[in-house]
Structures are given as structure tokens and as C-alpha cells.
Amino acid sequence: MMTTASVSVLVACMLIIGTAFLFAQNVSAFMAKIEQQNEIVAFIDEKVPEEEYQSLKARIEALDSVAEIRFVTKDQALLDYRAQLGEDGAYLDAFSGEENPLRNSFVITISDLDNFKKVSETVSGMEEIDHVRDTQDIVNVLLSLRNVVQILGIWIMIILGVVSLFIISNTIKIAMHNRRHEISIMKYIGATNRFIRWPFVLEGLFIGILSAAVCFGLQWYIYTYVMGRLFAALNFVSLVPFSQLYPGIAAIFVGIGVIVGGFGSAASIRKYLDA
Amino acid sequence: MMTTASVSVLVACMLIIGTAFLFAQNVSAFMAKIEQQNEIVAFIDEKVPEEEYQSLKARIEALDSVAEIRFVTKDQALLDYRAQLGEDGAYLDAFSGEENPLRNSFVITISDLDNFKKVSETVSGMEEIDHVRDTQDIVNVLLSLRNVVQILGIWIMIILGVVSLFIISNTIKIAMHNRRHEISIMKYIGATNRFIRWPFVLEGLFIGILSAAVCFGLQWYIYTYVMGRLFAALNFVSLVPFSQLYPGIAAIFVGIGVIVGGFGSAASIRKYLDA
Amino acid sequence: MIVFDDVYKKYPNGTNALNGVSFKIDDGEFVFVVGHSGAGKSTIIKMLMHEDKPTYGEINVNGFDINKMRKRKIPFLRRTMGVVFQDFRLIETMTVFENVAFPLRVVGTSRRVIRRRVPYVLGIVRLSHKAKNYPKELSGGEQQRAALARALVNNPRIIIADEPTGNVDPVMAKEIMELLSEINKMGTTVIVVTHDKDLVNTFNKRVITLEDGKVISDQTGGYIIHEEF
Amino acid sequence: MIVFDDVYKKYPNGTNALNGVSFKIDDGEFVFVVGHSGAGKSTIIKMLMHEDKPTYGEINVNGFDINKMRKRKIPFLRRTMGVVFQDFRLIETMTVFENVAFPLRVVGTSRRVIRRRVPYVLGIVRLSHKAKNYPKELSGGEQQRAALARALVNNPRIIIADEPTGNVDPVMAKEIMELLSEINKMGTTVIVVTHDKDLVNTFNKRVITLEDGKVISDQTGGYIIHEEF
Numbered sequence A, B: 001m002m003t004t005a006s007v008s009v010l011v012a013c014m015l016i017i018g019t020a021f022l023f024a025q026n027v028s029a030f031m032a033k034i035e036q037q038n039e040i041v042a043f044i045d046e047k048v049p050e051e052e053y054q055s056l057k058a059r060i061e062a063l064d065s066v067a068e069i070r071f072v073t074k075d076q077a078l079l080d081y082r083a084q085l086g087e088d089g090a091y092l093d094a095f096s097g098e099e100n101p102l103r104n105s106f107v108i109t110i111s112d113l114d115n116f117k118k119v120s121e122t123v124s125g126m127e128e129i130d131h132v133r134d135t136q137d138i139v140n141v142l143l144s145l146r147n148v149v150q151i152l153g154i155w156i157m158i159i160l161g162v163v164s165l166f167i168i169s170n171t172i173k174i175a176m177h178n179r180r181h182e183i184s185i186m187k188y189i190g191a192t193n194r195f196i197r198w199p200f201v202l203e204g205l206f207i208g209i210l211s212a213a214v215c216f217g218l219q220w221y222i223y224t225y226v227m228g229r230l231f232a233a234l235n236f237v238s239l240v241p242f243s244q245l246y247p248g249i250a251a252i253f254v255g256i257g258v259i260v261g262g263f264g265s266a267a268s269i270r271k272y273l274d275a
Numbered sequence C, D: 001m002i003v004f005d006d007v008y009k010k011y012p013n014g015t016n017a018l019n020g021v022s023f024k025i026d027d028g029e030f031v032f033v034v035g036h037s038g039a040g041k042s043t044i045i046k047m048l049m050h051e052d053k054p055t056y057g058e059i060n061v062n063g064f065d066i067n068k069m070r071k072r073k074i075p076f077l078r079r080t081m082g083v084v085f086q087d088f089r090l091i092e093t094m095t096v097f098e099n100v101a102f103p104l105r106v107v108g109t110s111r112r113v114i115r116r117r118v119p120y121v122l123g124i125v126r127l128s129h130k131a132k133n134y135p136k137e138l139s140g141g142e143q144q145r146a147a148l149a150r151a152l153v154n155n156p157r158i159i160i161a162d163e164p165t166g167n168v169d170p171v172m173a174k175e176i177m178e179l180l181s182e183i184n185k186m187g188t189t190v191i192v193v194t195h196d197k198d199l200v201n202t203f204n205k206r207v208i209t210l211e212d213g214k215v216i217s218d219q220t221g222g223y224i225i226h227e228e229f
């Protein structure tokens, strides 16, 4: 009976930590996707001959964190702009062909927003590049968003982790309190502390590992079926598949199970051994 | 001793729920701020006389969810565009004054992103408006972000809440198990279940309310000092001040304390009363 | 009045503790119950107070039919009897005073009466000086006397004492038995389970002798135990 | 050998349980300890096994100096003695067999030996049929005998029995005492705390009489207890 209750508490705490872990993993996966929403448009100086475009492109592509680079001719740019203005962009027709005031450009996407500014400046500083236009405003919003989410995520992990371990240690204490008579009798009969301790530690380990196994199954089910279905309905972001995350989850659970079950009971039995 | 352990577990669980609550509150405050990052530029038809601008602005302003509306002359728009192009925008000088191909416009910010599309279409459909340009792409990203974060937030609240209550109920079970001898002796002496129950329920209530008080203080401290300092360093978003949130937090804690402490012990003592 | 009619008790683990026990104890009687260790004496007390139900047979205690009574009536059955348990069953978290006061509190006795009655009873069992101590801080005999005080405090209609003198010296044992005899003279039914041959022989009361869950003798005076098992 | 030299014990709550107790028990002796309830008999046993330390005075047990010995040596002191506790102290979560086997397991006895030795000892105390039962499923006297079996199983140098016959009938009490006497004849020191006047008088051994935490008599034969308290 008491084992059931202990396992329940342990499973619950692991579930909290596991959920926080999965949450953090998904948030960072999601943020990675969000990071794609950026672009630097680098306008090529008119003096650069077209033959050099290829090597220029290669040089930009070689920069740190450049995820994608796409060449856009000035004609295409004008068409795009016209399309954006709709019917009323007809007046732009006057600028087509040789009259086109726009320039050929590269549209660059950055993989790591932290390097966005650096890349933008590097590209801007290239001789062949006339000037750049970037979405620094949006990038700034995304950057702060990411920082906030990450810091919150880490703190939530830490708080939940600490709190869970605290809960477990107190639960073990209460459970051990149930055994105080048993322990004191063993001592009266001449058992050494080591002799008394190891069955408790073994039991703790067993409970810990059992809890880890139960929790792993539960976490898998909730994640794949409950959350998975929910997100499928959302139709925007997909969850990171469990198969990619389970080594981490398994390591966390078994780690907690072993440490808490084994060391936890060893630590909390001490009080009754010393008595 | 056991009271300390019980209070500790209860406090820890409340802390989890409280943190989740504060997290959700802050996320929604943050999302509200993020929602400001949107705009619809409505270009005014050239045939509309300037005298009507004021009434047009008022009509747009009266639409649902319009947070802000700002008038931008076509001259200003040209200047802005020139500034954006930098030095190389000089060729635009040719279009200044009467030659300006751009139009006067209203820049509209929406308070509730869900209505973004509707407002954009309504404005676009107005006779006086030539066409609109909006940041639908960014808005879409923000919208999904918000939905994901909200759904995640709610689910995290629910999971943590359920798990915490589960932990508490199991802890009470274990703690009550410690008292089984006491309870059975009381029954042997002719005490009715009601007579035995109420001191336990009172004790449970006391533990619950004590935990609520401790947790409230702890939560306040962590939130204001630990998290507050952290976010101050972040320098981007500020936390919702605790003074705005504490009624909710207090209600949650006292609610949990009373329900869990009182009903929880009443429920878990039952098993030993029936025995 | 207590009536046992052909009572059997088989514990879940298969032990047949009672094998057809019948006897009748009238109000105001004083009865010794003797028998080997494991003969079923404590089991009879368990049946009397509805700690457990008989497997077969009828039991009637102070008008309560043990088999048919509703669960919620059990506390009221138990209030008609004061029991000294073989293992004392004092509440660890209460002082001696609180333990002895408990049966009074259960029936809603006023504090004023409790403050008068409890010290009086503790005085009778010579435990006044230990009123504020917890059971753990008592010697074996002191715990036994605290349990006795608790059984007496409520002036119950029946007093049942399971081995009430096992942990006290012969002089105090005799005192306790004389006390029970006094109480019996004032009309209370007294049932004493004991192994103390001397006491049984001295007091010359009705003696029910059990062996292997059966009544093998029910007569006045004298301790009979077969030497062979 | 056991030496008590002017031992005082004051419990944290202020009770003076021992007030200058001195005696010496040689290896192989058989000693009864008698005295009123609360005289300090069980306290002496607590001191002997280092369950608690004396407030003042020297105690030496089997070569261990109780005041100066290191904590980690305590288990080894306790293994030299087999104690029948007044409150039995059986482990609730273990069967009778496991309880009795425990002192053997503690010293690393092989399973084979345990499987032979435990049933043998359970047979001596007539509990073979309860080997698989849990303490809760035993009668008072059966629990007492299980505790006795546990004290004997390890062939300790000293056997200390605190009221070992309080819950058994006179015939079995005599049997138990004869058993202890047998064991004593094979060289084991035996200390029996008892209130059973008959037994003390029958066995005619050394009797240490305590009163209010002092030794008031230490002589061979006869149970002396003052009638007045």
C-alpha cells in the first residue's frame, strides 16, 4: 500500500520534470522554426559584372549562420513590388527594362538570429554590395522572445526540478517515519547501520526504477497521444517526435529514480539509525 | 516533525501551481505586448478630398480592435522610403512634390490579432481606400505563436495542478498511515467516526492554511526578488508586478490549502475509520 | 448481560481460535477466564467488542446482537464496556491524563467533570505522578495501570481486563483485583482474563476455563490447567 | 561479566529511575531482578544494552565500557546478549520465522544453518506451528515466546528476560524458567526480571530487589517486596 503511494509520488514528480523537459525541447524546436522568419536583402552594386555574381554568392553563403541565399533580379524585384501594390502599381510600368531603378539582390536567411546583425553588417560592408535592407525590427522582437522563453524555460526546469526533489525527499521522510519502530528494533538486536540500511536502499532503488519505468510509459502516452492529438488539431507546429527525445527522458527518469530512490532513502534513514 | 514534512510537500506543490499561474499570467501579458507588433497601411484614394480625412479616420478608428491610427502624408512616406534606401535613394528625389507616385495613408495598429484580417478587409473594402498593405505574414506567425503558448500554458497548468493534487493526496495517505494505530485505538474506545475525524480535519486545515501562508510568502519573494532581478537584467520585458497578481495567487493557495487540507484528510482518514 | 451461543472463530489465515464456545454472564457477575496461551481468551474479548466478527454462532452483549448490529452502532456498544487490552493500546501521542480522559470526551463529558474524574481514577491506580507523561515514558506496569484507569473512568456496565496484572508485582496485583472486586460489588460486571493462579484461587469466583477454543470447565473457584498440552 | 558501579539515571522529563545502583554479576550466574512497578528494572536493562546512557556511574558489560565505547561498537555489544523485551519488540513486517532468524542473519549465519536452527528454537518454545504467521496474528503469550526464541537463537553470552512469563500460564511459565535454567547450566549468564513470586521462590537463585531506583536487597532465594509503597 505504502509502496503504491511512494511510487505514485515519485512518478508524479518525474512527470513534472519530464513534462518540463519536453516543453523546453519543443520550445527550442519551435524557436528554431521561428528563427527562419528573417531576411536580409543585399542589393548588388551595378558596377559588379554578372560573371562575379556566382563567386559573390558563394562568399556570402560561406558566412557563419547563413541558412539560405536566393538571387533576385531587379526585374523580378520590380514585378514583386508591382504585385504588392496591386492594380494601382501600374505607374511602375514606366520603370521597367533599362529604366528600372531597382538593383539585383540576394535574399539571405540567417539560421542563428544572434548572428543576424553581424551578417547584415558584413554583407553591407562588402565592396560589391551597394546597400542592404534587413528586417532588424522583427528580428529584435524574435530575439527577445527567444531569450525570454529560454530563460523562463530554464528557470521553470530548475524550479520544478528542485521542488520535485524536495517533495520526494519529504515523502521518503514521511514513509521512513512509518518504519522507525522496525529500524529501532533491528538496532536493539545488534544489526549494524550498514546491515539495516541496505535493504532500505535496495527497496528505494527498486521503487525509484519502478517509478522511472511507469513514468516513462505514462510520459510517452501523454506526449504522443494527448499532446500529439492536440497539436495535430492546431495544425501549425508539430511536436518534436518522442523517438527523438526518449533517450534524454529515459536518462532523466532513471537518473532521478536511482539517485532519489537509492541515495534518498540512504539519507533519510540516517536519522533513525542515529537515534 | 511530520507536520514539517507535510507542510513542506504542500508548500512545494502549491509553489508549482503558483509558478505555473504566474508564468501563464506573464505569458499573456507578454503576448499582449507582442500583439502590438502589427500594422495595416491603408492608402487613401487620391479622389478623396482632404476635408474628409478626419471623418474617414474616425470611421476606421471606430472599427473593432483598432488600437491606434496614424495619418502619414505621401510626402512623409516618400521621405521614409528614401531614408530606408539610404544614400542610394537619391534617385527618388525626382518623384518629390507633384511627381510623388505614393499616396497619403493611415497606419493602423490592431489590438486583437484575431481581428487583424477582418479589419484589414473591411478597411480595404472602403470606397475611400485605394488599397491596403498589411503585415499578414508576421501576424500569422504571432498568432500561431500565441495559440501554441496559450495552449501549452493551459495544459501545463492543468498537468501541474492535477499532478500536485495527486502528490498531496498520496502524501496525506502516507502521513495518515502513520496514525493508523492511534485511529484504531480511538475506535476501540467507542469514539464515533465523526468524533475521530474532526481533529484530523482541523489539523489538515491548519496544515493547509499554514502551507498556503508560507507558500504565498515564498512565492512573493521568489517572484519579486529572484525573477524580478533576472528580468530587470534582461531589459526587454518587465514582469507583471506581484501586486496585480496576488489576489489570484492568494485565492489559489488558500483554496488548495483548505480543500486539500480539510477534504484531503477527511477522505484519506476514511480508510482507517472503516477498518 | 453477555451470551455466547456456540461461537466459532476462524481467522483469515486458517487458525481456528474458537470452536463452539457457549456461556452466559449475568449482569453484576465476576468471572475469571483462564486457559493456555493461545486458547482463545483474547479472541473472546475481540468478539465481545466487535473488533472482529465470529465466523459462526450468536453473541449478545448488553442487548446488542453482534452479528446483526449496524456498523454505526458499534461505538455505542463499546461505550458500555471498559476494556484493559493485553497490549494496553494507549495512544502514543497523548499523555496519561489525556488517554484516561478520552472515553469521557467521547461521550461528551464536560471539562469540569473530566478535571475531577481523571485525577481521581489515576489516584486509584497510583499513577497521579505520571499524569503528564506520555506512554513511552512509563514502565510496563505503569502502562498497564494507565490502561486500567482508562477502562474504569467511564463507569461502564462491563469491565473486561485481559491480563491486567501481568506486569505488576503480586502486592499491586492483589490491590488491582480487590479494586475490581469493589467495583463489581457496586453492580458492574467484571471479566478478568488471567494466568495468575494465586489470584484465581484467592478470590474464589466463577472461572471459565478454555482450551483450544472450547470451554472445558465453568465453575466457581479454583484454577484448573492440565499439565499436558 | 556485568558491573554496575553507583549508576544514576535521570530521564529527560526529570524522573530519577536509578539512584545509585551497584552490583556485579559474574559469568554463568542466574539472577532474578524483582521490585515494584516503576522501580527501575527495565531501566537497568536499557543501560546494559546501551539503549540509553546512564546519567552518572560506571557500567561494564562483557568487557564493553558503556560510557566510553564508540557508537559503532554498540551492535557488537548487543550481539553478546539476547534480550526478551517487556513489550516484545517483534518486527511487524516479518513472520515469526524471520523475526527469530534476524539475529542470525545479523551475524552473517548461512541460510543452511538458519533453516536448521530457527525451527529448533521455535520447537523449544512450542511455536513451530506459528512460524509463518506475523506477530499481529499471535496471542499475547505466543508473541512473548517468539521474543524468547529470538533471544535464545544466537546462543548469546548473556540472556536478559524482562518479564518473560507475564503472558503465559503457570505451567508454561515454569517450563520457560526451567529452559532458562538449563541454558544457564551450560554457562550462559541469565538475568530474569519478574513479578512472579512463586517462580522466584521455587528456583532459589540470587535475587536483586530494587526499590525507587536503589538495590534494597541482594541475596540468594526468596521474593521480598514490602507491602507498603
Ligand SMILES: Nc1ncnc2c1ncn2[C@@H]1O[C@H](COP(=O)(O)OP(=O)(O)OP(=O)(O)O)[C@@H](O)[C@H]1O
Pocket (backbone or CB within 6 Å): C011, C012, C013, C015, C016, C017, C035, C036, C037, C038, C039, C040, C041, C042, C043, C044, C086, D130, D136, D137, D138, D139, D140, D141, D142, D167, D168
Ligand atoms: N489476528 C489473528 N490472526 C490469526 N490468528 C490469530 C489472530 N489473533 C489470534 N490468533 C490465533 O488465535 C489463537 C487464539 O488467540 P488468542 O489471542 O485468543 O489467545 P489467548 O487465549 O488470548 O492467548 P494468550 O494467553 O497467549 O494471550 C492463537 O492460536 C493465535 O495464534
Ligand SMILES: Nc1ncnc2c1ncn2[C@@H]1O[C@H](COP(=O)(O)OP(=O)(O)OP(=O)(O)O)[C@@H](O)[C@H]1O
Pocket (backbone or CB within 6 Å): C130, C136, C137, C138, C139, C140, C141, C142, C167, C168, D011, D012, D013, D015, D016, D017, D035, D036, D037, D038, D039, D040, D041, D042, D043, D044, D086
Ligand atoms: N523513557 C522514559 N522517560 C521518562 N521516564 C521513564 C522512561 N522510562 C521509564 N521511566 C520512568 O522510570 C521509572 C523506572 O521505569 P522502569 O521501566 O525501569 O520500571 P520497571 O522497574 O521496569 O517497572 P515495571 O515492573 O512496571 O516494568 C518509572 O517511574 C518510569 O515511569
Ligand SMILES: [Mg+2]
Pocket (backbone or CB within 6 Å): C041, C042, C043, C086, C162, D139, D140, D141
Ligand atoms: Mg490473549
Ligand SMILES: [Mg+2]
Pocket (backbone or CB within 6 Å): C139, C140, C141, D041, D042, D043, D086, D162
Ligand atoms: Mg519494566
